[in-house]
Amino acid sequence: MAGVEEIRAGIQLSNEKCNAAVAALQQAAQALEESQQILSDATAGSSQDEVTQAHGLLAEALQSITGTQSTIQACISAADAYSARL
Secondary structure, three states: OOOHHHHHHHHHHHHHHHHHHHHHHHHHHHHHHHHHHHHHHHOOOOOOHHHHHHHHHHHHHHHHHHHHHHHHHHHHHHHHHHHHHO
């Protein structure tokens, strides 16, 4: 079995990877927000179903990213709590 310091080091490395994933998701969210604005500008005044659907799907994608970021942050917190108890 790994020693306490090895476990803590592994948790720290895992958390670093998680933080990198959160940052990448933030970049993806920013790109989607830009895409939303571009789509909104390009389709202003349109009431076509496909346009409405596209807007809704982008909003859903952004919401999913936010949820995923929250889940990753919860994972980091749980791992940190375990590490602190060691």
